[in-house]
Amino acid sequence: MRLLIENANVFDTATLSFLGETSLVCEDGRIISVGETTGTADQVIDAGGLFALPGFIDAHVHFRLATLNFAQLAKWSEVEFGIHMARLSRETLDRGFTTVRDIGGDVNGLIRTIASGAAEGPRIVRSGRMLSQTGGHADVDSDTSVVPSCACQMPHSAFGIIADGVDAVRKGARYLLKDGSDFIKIHVSGGVATPTDPLESIQYTPEEISTVVIEARNRSTYVAAHAYMPQAIEMAVENGVWTIEHGNMLDEKSAKAIVAHDAVLVPTLATYEAMDAFGPSLGMPEQNLAKNKKVLDAGIASLEIARAAKVTMGFGTDLIGETQNRQNREFSIRAEVESATQILGSMYQVNPAVCRMEGEIGTLTVGAYADIVLSKRDPLKNINDLATPDVSFAHVIKDGAVVWSNKA
Secondary structure, eight states: OEEEEEEEEEEETTTTEEEEEEEEEEETTEEEEESOOOSOOSEEEEOTTOEEEEOEEEEEEOSSOOOSOHHHHTTOOHHHHHHHHHHHHHHHHHTTEEEEEEOSSOOHHHHHHHHHTSSOOOEEEEOOSEEEOTTSTTOOOOOOSSOOSSTTOOOBOSSEEEOOSHHHHHHHHHHHHHTTOSSEEEEOBOOSSOSSOOTTOBOSOHHHHHHHHHHHHHTTOOEEEEEOSHHHHHHHHHTTOOEEEEOTTOOHHHHHHHHHTTOEEEOOOHHHHHHHHHTTTTTOOHHHHHHHHHHHHHHHHHHHHHHHTTOEEOOOOOOOGGGGGGTTHHHHHHTTTSOHHHHHHIIIIIHHHHTTOBTTBSOOSTTSBOOEEEESSOTTTOGGGGGOHHHHEEEEEETTEEEEEOOO
């Protein structure tokens, strides 16, 4: 399949600027030419007046968290999970996100289904199940009536593995890497979605964290950590964690620690706004809504602190289930603090690195995947236009094939 896109104003992600109208030739899922056209094409798109952007990249998604109604989620069969996850992945693609980093939950079946053509969705880089201590953010069992008979027990679900102590986290990390995880996700502070861990709790010890980091490095990959609190952020990066997810409660000291250790922060602000707005009607428990309010109120300030400290930031959303349709809203929230080039730089320059796909995604250059969003509007003039794909986009292209078109 050869696709020719003519007269598109191509975005250069190296300089974060548009290059002017040119042509793109895509074949077998890759870009094979920029600016030169040779031979015939199976499909030609005249993109005159349109702006060509690389496919969007979301560095923090959860396809396994397919509904915000956690009570319902706990009762689903694998068939129900599969149906809902396939729908969410298709809708993600329609919004322009052609690559995502799934950062918690078993999505191996979804990846295989997309690869086989039985479902449609983005390219998925995944952590697989999350590692958590007992009572940590991935410990979704609120039943305390059964006490484990030994420290070696490692309860698990489709979302996480409960591992306590150096030996257990080592075994958990090795299992995840054997299972095909592209990187490892741990939790070092409390979270919004789980019932028993206060936001302020500090989870795991330096020894446990460094053990997971060693196992990841031995397989040439890295560790990501869910973290809100400054102490948890500092402990994580000081012991080798490379990406901090969320970071809403960070202060100047913890921001400087991220910079000092060459780590990356992946803010995810859209999810807190969405849970605040829609959580009550979707059955989110009151205790979770109260925790969400704390991180929501701190979100914009965390961006300001991170920018002032020159923290390297990626672009993520962390939206759950029914709220994933607000994925593009992250552009507008980030625009309250950042410029269009800063936001696009996070997505196109930082996210390919955390996905370990530099040169393949986030760029419209020869050899890259032919993932393209053709926009009717210039996002450098108004980044908020990317928040309205149904209005602003003309085509979404993945692997050189048109997967969504605006008929209007």
